[in-house]
Structure formats: structure tokens, C-alpha cells
Amino acid sequence: MLDQTRIDSLRNIKIPSQGLLIDGSFTEAEAGAVMDVISPLNGEVLTSIAAASKSDTDRAIQSARAAFEDGRWRKMAPAMRKQIMLKWADLIEAEALELAVLGVRDNGTEIGMALNAEPGSAAGTIRYYAEAIDKLYGQIAPTTPDLLGLVHHEPVGVVAAVIPWNFPLMIGAWKLGPALAAGNSVVLKPSEMASLSLLRLGELALQAGLPPGVLNIVTGTGQVVGETLSHSMDVDVITFTGSGATGRKLLEASARSNLKRCYLELGGKSANVVFADAPDLAEAAKVSAAGIFRNSGQVCVAGSRLLVERSVHDEFVAELAKAAAAMKVGDPLDVTTNAGAVNNEGQLKQNLAFVETAQAEGGTLFQGGARLHGDTGGYFMEPTIITGVAETHTIAQKEVFGPVLAVTAFDDEDQAMQLANSTDYGLAGGIWTSDLSRAHRLIRAMRTGVVHVNTYGGSDITVPLGGVKQSGNGHDKSLHAIEKFVDLKTAWIKL
């Protein structure tokens, strides 16, 4: 699938200015307002997207509400809804490379990763939830014989989905799949840093037969579009992936408006814990390097803290540094690239500032630490390793969301877990050991939503992804995700 010639034929295609998807057609924002899309590959203007106003966003919410109330989707036969979503998945798959290249030009992820993680994952996710539609049953309660207790699963109504820039199609599909499968209508707000591939996904949904108004896509800023959605009295559920700071605002807006349910998938500072008895230290080093440096560290579950047993610390860090140095960072549309661009200039500056602070606080810059390929105008950064990091250092506590690894040595299992659990986050973690009992002990001890053992990253749609502590609430993926988008209704019947 990764055909460089085809990719090159797609990389310079002119992208027209993009509109808002409201009630089944693409329209301009109020007064024709637009915002530039800057490509992280060269810092140049790629195209523009509509900058929706509050009234544009309200229009999209009303479109979703009307579609929900008249039942054009939720009352459709489940088998028919399934067919439409399956067709949508097929269309995404048929256009996978075009979608991937479009997304990469917008957000900078290396194409090798983007193809699988974006359209590949989105098609699989939509198909998974499509298949679930006609397999979900209500329940009959174990009552006494003179009564019948029925539990109906009902769609909640209008769902707002607010998406970040790192994997727009994958994360967008994690929200759209279960929300639509459950019969809801959706207003989706892409990140202003990565809207293009999601807009195309919306077009494909219409082509597949999704009725107008069931999926609306509103581009623009978080301050206008996101705030309008979160304060709306007509949005029943908000499902969000992004930063903790924005997540807090959503909860506050919910409390100030209609108490809409808020599901938050937030950041992480995940600990990847390597014991001296890891099955294969060289392999662990390679996988650990990929686990922090792929997509330039812009992965929510990135193993951004390496905790390594002191007896193998120097050997392991040297191996990992070798693997990092071997990664090719650069043009994300070159199929041989291992890590593409940082998404935007602000994020790049923030990454570099974290490296400065780490050193000022006593960490050692072991490798990397600088911008790369500045002459291209693009936002590239070296895979960076900071050693000698203490638990109290900023780099051990705050999410960078960039290719920066913080390394700390530990002496025993208890200390390893104390360090692993020493941040406000609880998204993911890793354990490398040959000791089965230790692995199970530490799976229990690690306060995270995901634990990888003798691997790092990956997983598929069959398992939930969600955080504990300040990494969020609720889960994306798996059949559990559908629970966020249904209400349980009890019917209590005297026979």
C-alpha cells in the first residue's frame, strides 16, 4: 500500500477551501469567515477551513436535534443502519491512501504510521460498531412472576465530539462509531490543527447514505465552537479527547448549562518500567524508542518516562539511544521516515522549552534536544533523551506531547511502582520482565487504564482505552464505549 510514486502524486494536490457540514451539505461560515491551515511540513498555508461562529455551531446542533427528534436515523431498521455504516467503512478503506496523505499534510504524522492508524483504524472501527448494531439486546430483569422488568437501551440524543490533532480519523471514529451505532445524532468538532481528513470522512458518510443532519462537522476554534457545544442546552453528551486544561472547562460548562454527561480522554505521563530480567533488552530498547518517538511523541499513551533497573541502566539507555539515533526524522510523506513533523510551531517551541527546563532542574541531555530541518520551514525535532530525572522534576510530572523521554533509575519493584504512580496522570504504562508473578503483581499495582507487558503501544478495537486519575473518565473502543451513548430506561409492568 505504501507506494512512494502514488504518495508523491498526491502530496501537492491543491486543496480547496473547506466548508462546514451542516444538515447534509457543505456551507460557508457566517460572513464567509475562514482560518488558514498551516502545514507542519513547511510552515506554509495549505488551504483554509471555515471558522464557524456561535450561530453556525447552534445551527449544527439544531440540525442534529431535528434529525434525532424525527427519528430518520434512530428509528431506521438496525440492519439498514448497519448496511450504511458498513458501506461507509468500505468507502474509507477504498480511499485510504488519499485520506492518509491529506491528513499527513495537515498534521505531520509519518505516512507509515498514518496509513494504518488513521484511515485503516477508522474503517475498522466503523465496521466494528456497524456489526454491533443488530446484536445489542435489552434485558429482562429477574423479578417475581407477577411483574415484568424491562431494561431498554435508548440513544441519548445529540452527541458533541471534540477531537484533537494527533490522530483525527482514529479518535474521530472512536467517537462516531459507537455514538452513531447507538442511534444518536452527532456534531463533531475537529481540531483547528487537523480538520481536513475528518471533513472528507463526513463527505464519505453522506455518500454511504447516512441521512442529512445525523453527522454535522463544525470547524473553527475551541474558544468559539467548542465553548458553544459545551455550554449548549441542547447537547446531551460531550465526548472529548484532548488536554486536561480543556477537559476541566468542559466539566465546568456542563455544570453551568444542562449537566450534560462529559467523557474525557486526557493526557498522560506514562511510565515504561524495564527490569533487568526483561526477556530481551535489545528488543525492549527498540520498542521503547518507538513507544515514545513515533509520531514525534504526539501519542496520548506514549511511554514518556522510562524507569529502568539500575543494574542495566547504562546498557539499556545506550541501546535505546542507538535505536533513537537510527530513526529517520523528516518528510512525513517519505515512506522511509520513522518520525514526521511536530504538529505546529507552538508545540515545537513548547517541546524545546521542556528540554531547557529539564536541564535547568538537574537532568542531563543525553541525546537530541534540537530542532531539525529548520531550512524546510517545517517543525521537526530530534528524538530526545534526558537522563538523571528525579520524581520532582517538571519533565517527570508534566506531559510534553513531544519526542522527549525522561529516564530515571530504580533499585527494586516497590520503588519502581512508587515512581510509576507518582504523577497526576493514569493513562498507560509498560512492564518488561520475565517473571510472570511480578508482571501480574505490577499490572494490579500500576494505577493506569492500560498496562503493556513485554511490549509497548498498539492494541486493537476489541479492548477499552481510558484513563484513571487526571487522565480522564470513560472509555473509547470496545463494546464498552457504546455505554456512553445510551440511556437505560426501565419499564416496570404489573402482569
Ligand code: NAD
Ligand atoms: P486541546 O485540549 O488543546 O484541544 C482538543 C480539542 O478541544 C480541539 O478540537 C480544540 O479546538 C478543542 N478546544 C480547545 N479549547 C476548547 C474549549 N475551551 N472548549 C471546548 N473545546 C475546546 O488538545 P490538543 O492539543 O488538540 O491534543 C493534545 C492532547 O490530547 C494531549 O494532552 C494528549 O495527551 C491528549 N490526547 C489524549 C488521548 C486519549 O485517548 N487519552 C488521545 C490523544 C490525545
